[in-house]
Amino acid sequence: MAEASAPKKSLPKINKIDAPYWQAAAAGKLVLQKCRACGKVQFFPRAVCVDCFSGDLDWIDAKGTGKIHSFSWVRVPRNPAFKEEAPICYINVILDEGVIMESRLVGDNKDKVKMGDRVKVVFQGTHNPEIKLPMFELAN
Amino acid sequence: MRRKKVCFIGYGSTEYSRKSEASVLSYYAGAIRNALNQTGLKKKDIRGFAVTTQASPDYSPHVAEQLGLEVDWVLNGDYGGGGGVMSVRRAADAIECGHLDIAVLVGGNSFDKSMPNQRTLEYQRGNFVDVYGYGGPNTLMALIQRLHMEQYGTTLEQIGKIAMAQRENALNNPQALFREPMSLQDYLNSRMISDPIRLFDCVMPCSGAECIILASEERAKQITDKLVYLVTDAEISHYQVANMLPDKTTFGQKVVGERIFSEIKHEDIDLFEIYDDYPIAVMIQIEDLGYCKKGEGGKFVEAHDLTYKGNFPVNTGGGELSVGQAGLAGGYLHLVEALRQLRGEADGHQVKKAERALVTGIGWLNYGRNLGTTAALVMERRK
Numbered sequence: 160m161a162e163a164s165a166p167k168k169s170l171p172k173i174n175k176i177d178a179p180y181w182q183a184a185a186a187g188k189l190v191l192q193k194c195r196a197c198g199k200v201q202f203f204p205r206a207v208c209v210d211c212f213s214g215d216l217d218w219i220d221a222k223g224t225g226k227i228h229s230f231s232w233v234r235v236p237r238n239p240a241f242k243e244e245a246p247i248c249y250i251n252v253i254l255d256e257g258v259i260m261e262s263r264l265v266g267d268n269k270d271k272v273k274m275g276d277r278v279k280v281v282f283q284g285t286h287n288p289e290i291k292l293p294m295f296e297l298a299n
Numbered sequence: 300m301r302r303k304k305v306c307f308i309g310y311g312s313t314e315y316s317r318k319s320e321a322s323v324l325s326y327y328a329g330a331i332r333n334a335l336n337q338t339g340l341k342k343k344d345i346r347g348f349a350v351t352t353q354a355s356p357d358y359s360p361h362v363a364e365q366l367g368l369e370v371d372w373v374l375n376g377d378y379g380g381g382g383g384v385m386s387v388r389r390a391a392d393a394i395e396c397g398h399l400d401i402a403v404l405v406g407g408n409s410f411d412k413s414m415p416n417q418r419t420l421e422y423q424r425g426n427f428v429d430v431y432g433y434g435g436p437n438t439l440m441a442l443i444q445r446l447h448m449e450q451y452g453t454t455l456e457q458i459g460k461i462a463m464a465q466r467e468n469a470l471n472n473p474q475a476l477f478r479e480p481m482s483l484q485d486y487l488n489s490r491m492i493s494d495p496i497r498l499f500d501c502v503m504p505c506s507g508a509e510c511i512i513l514a515s516e517e518r519a520k521q522i523t524d525k526l527v528y529l530v531t532d533a534e535i536s537h538y539q540v541a542n543m544l545p546d547k548t549t550f551g552q553k554v555v556g557e558r559i560f561s562e563i564k565h566e567d568i569d570l571f572e573i574y575d576d577y578p579i580a581v582m583i584q585i586e587d588l589g590y591c592k593k594g595e596g597g598k599f600v601e602a603h604d605l606t607y608k609g610n611f612p613v614n615t616g617g618g619e620l621s622v623g624q625a626g627l628a629g630g631y632l633h634l635v636e637a638l639r640q641l642r643g644e645a646d647g648h649q650v651k652k653a654e655r656a657l658v659t660g661i662g663w664l665n666y667g668r669n670l671g672t673t674a675a676l677v678m679e680r681r682k
Contacts, residue, residue, distance in 0.1 A: 171426035209541040231441035232494045233434040241432030258543040259667035263431040
C-alpha cells in the first residue's frame with residue numbers, strides 16, 4: 160500500500176453560492192450577502208435569505224472591522240497540516256455590519272488579545288494562489 | 300407533547316474500546332443482540348430499525364440489509380449527538396400511529412479502516428471554519444465556554460466539578476473506559492487542547508455501540524414487567540439560526556425545556572442524563588432547562604452533589620466524559636443509562652429513588668452559534 164500523502168491545509172471547495180465571496184477575498188475585499196427583499200445582512204453565504212427566504216441576494220462591501228466576541232488558542236488543530244502553526248488564535252468576530260464571523264487572529268501582537276478588542280480584516284494567501292482567506296489583526 | 304402509550308422495553312451495550320478496529324456492523328449487531336437477549340425477542344420481531352452513526356457511509360436501509368433485517372420502518376437517526384433522543388421520538392410517533400409495534404434503535408462507532416469512515420464535513424464547516432485551522436468541536440465549545448466564564452464569572456473549579464462528579468459515578472461502572480479517581484488538580488492540570496478547553500473537558504473517542512428497544516404498550520406488557528414509559532419529549536433544530544447576533548451561551552434546550560416542563564414539574568425528575576460532550580455543555584443545559592437562571596449554573600453545581608448518591612444526580616454512569624464516546628452512540632449512552640437506573644439495574648451506581656429520568660441530546664456545533672440539534676425526553680417507571 161502506498162504511503163499516505165502528507166496532509167494539506169484545508170481550503171474551501173468553492174461553489175456557485177459562495178464564489179462571489181471568494182473572488183472578492185482574492186481581490187482583498189470582504190463582502191457579505193444582503194437580501195434585496197428585506198434588507199437582512201447574513202453570513203455565511205447561503206442560497207436564500209434566512210429571514211424572508213427570498214433568493215434575491217445582493218453582495219455588499221463590509222467595512223472589514225469589528226470586535227472579538229470570543230477566542231480560543233488551538234493547540235491541536237483538527238487537520239494536522241496546521242500543526243506547525245499552533246497555537247492558532249481561532250476567533251469569533253462581530254463585524255460592524257452585525258454578523259458573527261469565524262476566523263483567525265494573526266499579527267505580531269495577537270498574544271495580547273482580549274474579549275471585545277477591535278479588529279480589522281487582512282487577507283492571507285494559501286497554497287492555492289487563487290484563494291485568499293479573510294483573517295483579522297488587532298486594530299491598535 | 301405528553302405521551303401515553305409508548306414504552307422502553309430493553310437495551311443493549313457493547314464493550315468500549317479505544318483501539319478496536321472491528322467492523323461497526325459487528326458493534327451494531329452486538330448491541331442489538333444483547334437487547335434482544337434481554338427481552339427474549341427474536342430478530343424477526345423487529346419491525347422498525349434506526350441507526351445513528353458517522354462511522355460508515357451506509358444509511359439505515361443498507362445497514363438493515365447487511366444485518367438481515369426485514370423491516371417496515373427505517374430511519375437514519377442522523378442528528379449528531381441529538382440522534383438518540385430524536386430517534387426515540389420518531390420511533391414513538393410511528394408506534395403511536397400504529398405503523399409498527401417494535402422498533403430497535405442503535406448508535407455506534409468504530410475505527411475500522413477498511414471502510415471509508417467519517418462523513419465529510421458539511422459545507423459551512425468545510426469552507427468557513429476548517430480553513431482557519433480550528434481544533435474541531437473542542438475549539439467551537441471553547442468559544443462558548445470562554446463567553447460563559449467572561450459574562451457570568453463561571454470558574455474552572457465549577458466546570459471541573461461536573462467532570463469530577465461524573466468520574467466518581469464511573470468508578471463502579473465496568474463499561475467506563477476511565478475508572479481512576481479525578482481530583483480538581485488533575486482536571487486543572489490536564490493538557491490544554493483549545494483553551495479554555497482542557498483534555499479532561501473532552502470525551503475519549505472509542506469503538507462501541509448502544510441499543511434500545513421501544514414497543515407499543517400492549518406488546519411491552521407481554522414482554523416485560525419493568526415498564527418504562529416515554530412520558531414527554533421535545534426537540535428544536537438550529538435554534539437562533541436566523542439571528543446573526545445569537546446568544547452563544549443559550550442552547551435550544553431553553554425552548555425544549557419550556558415544552559418538557561409544561562407537561563411535568565422540575566422537581567418530579569429523579570435523575571438527569573445530560574448529553575456531556577463537555578462539562579460546560581452540561582452546565583449550560585442545566586440553566587436552559589430551568590433548574591437555575593442563565594449564568595448561575597456555576598453556583599448551582601457548587602451547591603449540589605451531582606453524583607449518583609447526591610441531590611441532583613447527573614450522568615450517573617460517568618457519561619461520555621468518563622465512559623467514552625463511541626461516536627454517535629454518545630446520544631444513546633444516556634438513554635441506556637436512564638433505563639438501567641429506572642429498571643434498578645445500575646449495580647454499583649444505582650440512584651436510590653429512580654422513577655423519572657430526564658435524558659437530553661445535543662449535536663452538530665453550528666456556524667457562529669452553538670448547537671444544531673437539541674432534544675430531551677422524560678421516561679418514567681410505572682409499577
